Amino acid sequence: MNFPENANKTACRAVLVTGLGPLCAAATGAGALLAALEQGRSGITTTPAGRTALLSGFSAEQHTGSDKPYLDRCSALALASAKLALADAGLAAKFPESTRAGLAFGSAYGAWQTMELFFRDVAQKGANLARPFLFPHAYLSAPASLIAMEHGLHGYHGVPASGWNASAHALAQGLDQVRSGRCELFLAGGADAGGGMLFEALAAAGHFEAGSGEKSSAPGEGAGMLVLEEAGHAAQRGARVYARLxxxxxxxxxxxxxxxxxxxxxxxxxxxxxxxxxxxxxxxxxxxxxxxxxxxxxxxxxxxxxxxxxxxxxxxxxxxxxxxxxxxxxxxxxxxxxxxxxxxxxxxxxxxxxxxxxxxxxxxxxxxxxxxxxxxxxx
Amino acid sequence: MVITGLGVISPLGLESGEFWANLVAGRSGIAPLESLPVAGLRYRRGGEVRGFLPRREWLALATGRCSLYLLAAGAEAWAGSGLGAGGERVGVVVASNFGDVELVEDRLGGRETPPANPQPTVYSLQPIISPAATLAGLNQQTLADALSRLLGARGPSLALSLSCSSGGAAIAEAFDLIRAGRADVMVAGGADALSLFAWSGLSALRAMTSEEMRPFDRRRSGTLFSEGAGVLVLEDFEHARRRGARMRAEMLGYGSSNNVHHMAAPPPGGRGLEKAMRAALEQGGLAPEAVDHINAHGTATPGNDATETAAIKAVFGAHARDIAICSIKAATGHTMGAAGAIEAIAAILTLEEGLVPPTLNYGEPDPACDLDYTPNEARRRTLQTALSNSSGIGGNNVAVLFRRFAR
Structure with a gap:
């Protein structure tokens, strides 16, 4: 089988997956994901309200390195997943200042919980008394900014908001950035937090049915950041390689x-x-x-x-x-x-x-x- | 890569010709807000889109005002490109800060009774839009879906959200997708609408001013937010040449970066924006001395304008003083996720017309902002290349680089 290097107009470098940071109801980390997949172990739980796949015991403090006075749940999931992926890749938690390390973080619904919190402040207390620190954390791009700051990712900065395709879009951005030679290392993936207003809205839009049976999909939450690396860069540091994107x-x-x-x-x-x-x-x-x-x-x-x-x-x-x-x-x-x-x-x-x-x-x-x-x- | 279509809806006009005429005439779209329920809010002036009567086909696809603005600007850009049908090689990438967030406000009970206002603007537009689920207000892909359907585009359909660098990021993404061979034509842009949510939040950040917006002026005290959309048609050069398209400008490249500094404050020296501008020049193969014009982010906040000036000086050295810089935000207001796209369009029109739009309300030089900002009156210049800068909350920066199309 032949993989011509110039199939894509800008293609000239192989892009390798060298780190995984899965975080979902079935697994935290690459090893746990492997075990869950091998054993067919589901993280979906059934309650009278229906089937959901939430990370019930998740705590951002277990994963994030520095003290955070406030974190939206989507940001917390994103930060934790990024840290898992970098650790899995054997990379330092903080990169030196360079535009050769990039980031693409995708989310369908972003920091909707903080959006809700802030707007409830506005509705109940009035705009002038709403907690100002909440607002920057309500942007869909907030998780990406926090990852960039946490890990020193100064280069390409992408924030796909392409709905349920958001992290696929982010991985494609990473592919193009590394393949074209603009970045040699790239953190790509996405996160979404579940529950509350979002699940109600999804149900109202007909995406999930309350009390849905085994054959219906269950709404969940999670994050998946992957480390993408230019092949030469990965070889130079002796990185373990999972796959080529x-x-x-x-x-x-x-x-x-x-x-x-x-x-x-x-x-x-x-x-x-x-x-x-x-x-x-x-x-x-x-x-x-x-x-x-x-x-x-x-x-x-x-x-x-x-x-x-x-x-x-x-x-x-x-x-x-x-x-x-x-x-x-x-x-x-x-x-x-x-x-x-x-x-x-x-x-x-x-x-x-x-x-x-x-x-x-x-x-x-x-x-x-x-x-x-x-x-x-x-x- | 060439630009073959432009579309704008803004407080300065409902299409790009009107926008440009008002911009170079030195008119401002800033006024006391008429339709947003701002009673009790700290700031009450901004830029509203007024006199907008959406077409029936837009109303059928839109879920709120942001998507209506996007469709209006997209329809203008598409018509101007002369492309008749969409198809599988035509894609869409759109960006917004908040999308149709008023749908979420509905859900959370924050909507106040719309004021009596005969203009179909802001909240008074809502009753003529079909009821939609909260979900559309949370999911910005709905904007891309609506524009794709309007144009019959069946290639990539993507959304981005990079705070106030959103519009520039959408143009950059379109550039990459065409270069990678994923599409021949990309319709790219940004849109945002004023909402109680956005206004309350931006007000809480204390980035707004109660006075005039004065970019790069010593007296500058903050920005004034507004609304609108800007959409560009980007096209592979050969594709455009084969069909005899009117080529408005070449896009040479872009740069993207994050400040890695603070969620809301720019870093001293503007290192992040400096990196983005350098990356754009590198991709475009241009020496700093070859840049003639910069449409600055220029928000008129004390922090942004000084750091942007420092970044420009770091990249361009002594040549920085020869560059015709402007900030059009004192005229348009800060259109949030649309700003990067609207300002890129202004930069392209500047190259086409050889006329640099003015930075309004400029009167007192600031030692920290000591470049040529084209104060108060438009100025004729011979121009070949232009950069358009955008920065946003969270530290995102995008710089897009254009060259006057040589026929």
Whole structure:
């Protein structure tokens, strides 16, 4: 199989995944994620109100290095995940001042809890008595700024807000920045915090049903930051490599048709066809999105003769929105690295050959889609 | 990479021609707010979009005023580009600070009774918009979805949110996506609308002034926020050439950085913005001496204008004094997530017309701001290249670099 280095117009450097910082209801950290996937251990809990996948025992203090007088939950998840990823990559917690280290942090709903808190202040006490320190923490970009400050990331600064595709978008930004040579090290992924007003709004919009059954997706929360590294930089420091992020594809329109094109674009971006892709980490875990995704996969099966092994990892940690694709990408990185055997992952049929190329799908309810291609074929 | 379409809606006008005419004439869109319920608030002047009558097709797609402004500016930019149909090679990337946040205000019960106001602006517009879930107010991808649908764009559909550097970041993202071969055409821009949430928060930060907004002036005491949208059509040069498009400017590159300093205050010396400007020049292959014009972030806060001046001097050295700099925010107000896009459009029009818009309300020089800020009156200059700077809360910086298109 050939991965031409110039499949993409700006492609000239291989982009490797060297650190994972998964944080979700099923796992905290790369090792725990591996175990959860191997054992099929779900973090979804069922209450009379329905199934959810929240991090009930999460405390930011366990993960963040410096004292923070105030943290929105989304920011806390993001900071914790960033720290896990950097530690997993064996990198220092603080980078020297350079524009060669970049960041892309994506979120669908951002710091909505602080937004709610601040606006309740305004509504109840009046604008002049609202707590001013809350407002900068209510921006969707606040978690990214806090990560940059915590770890000294002076370079490229991206904050995708592309709904449920936000962390896929962030990973694609990282791919393009490292591949083009602007950055040699990149922290990319996303986070979303769950509960309260958000879950009520999602339910009202028909995304989740109260008391939903096992076949319906569960709303959750989590974060997934990944360390992306230029191959030469990784080799120089003897970094452990999980996978190569070799392609990204985007499309929009009607969800199923957009996802089909996004996956094809991701493969083309890596210079291969879908026929060379062994496995697929699904974007959905039930509900309307699963129907759209199945339609896309059926079309690809028919038109492109693509019949990959498929895993729906979100059945273990629920729908984590802006973090979803990054958590799925973490699973894909473990799969192509060989650390995780595909047969052990939910719903993946056994095969005699180890899969080497996996696609990750990401689909937003609004109809936009992103595909990411991971492989263990490293030049 | 070329720019083939421009669209603006702002307190200075409802389309780019009106915006530009008012800008170079030295008019200001700042006035006492008429439609935001500001009684009891510390600051009551800002920039409102007035006289805006949205088209029916925009109302069908929008979920609030921010998305309406985006669609209006997007429709103008698209029409100006001469591109008839969207399709799979056309994408959208939009950015906003707050999106249609008034939907969240509804949910939280903060909405006051709209004042009696015959103008379909701000809160009085809301009743004609179909009711939507709170979710749309929390999810800025809905803005990108709406613009993609309006234009029939089926390529990348993406949203960003980088506080007040949002608009510049959207242009930068579009540049990357076309360079990476992910699209031939990207429609990129920023939008924000005044809301009680944003106004209360920005007021709480004490970044606003009760006086005139005076960028780079010794007496400057803060900014005045406003609303609007700016949208650009970026196009692969060969794609534009083949169809005989009107090329408004070349985009040469951009730089992006974070200050790594403080959530709300700029760093002394403007190191973050300096890095962004240097990165833009490096990507564009331009020496500092080749830059003729800078459309500054210029918020008229004591901190920003001094640090931006220091950053410009650090990058350009002695040449900084030869650059025609301006801040258009005293005329437009600070349009938040739209500012970077509207100011990039102003920079492109400046290159096209050879006319630098004025920095209004400038009277007393500040020793910390000792460059040529084009005070009070537009000035004719021969210009080839322009930078547009944007910075935001959280320490984000974006600088975008354009060159006059040589026919």
């Amino acid at each position: 070799a392609g990204a594809g985007f499309a929009s329109g009607e969800g199923s048709e957009a996802l089909r094109r996004a996956l094809e674009h991701a493969a083309a971006d890596a210079g291969i066809t879908l026929a060379a892709v062994d496995g697929y980490v699904a974007a959905s875990a039930g509900g309307g999105l699963e129907a759209q995704e199945n339609e896309a996969l059926a079309a690809l099966r028919q038109d492109a003769s693509w019949n990959p092994r498929i895993t729906r990892v979100k059945t273990l940690w629920g729908e984590t929105f802006g973090a979803g694709a990054a958590l799925a990408a973490s699973a894909a990185a473990l799969l192509v690295s060989g650390r995780l055997l595909a047969e052990s992952v939910t719903a993946v049929p056994a095969s005699s050959s180890p899969p080497r190329v996996w696609l990750v799908g990401s689909l937003d309810p609004g109809g936009a889609a992103v595909g990411l291609l991971f492989t263990n074929i490293i030049p």
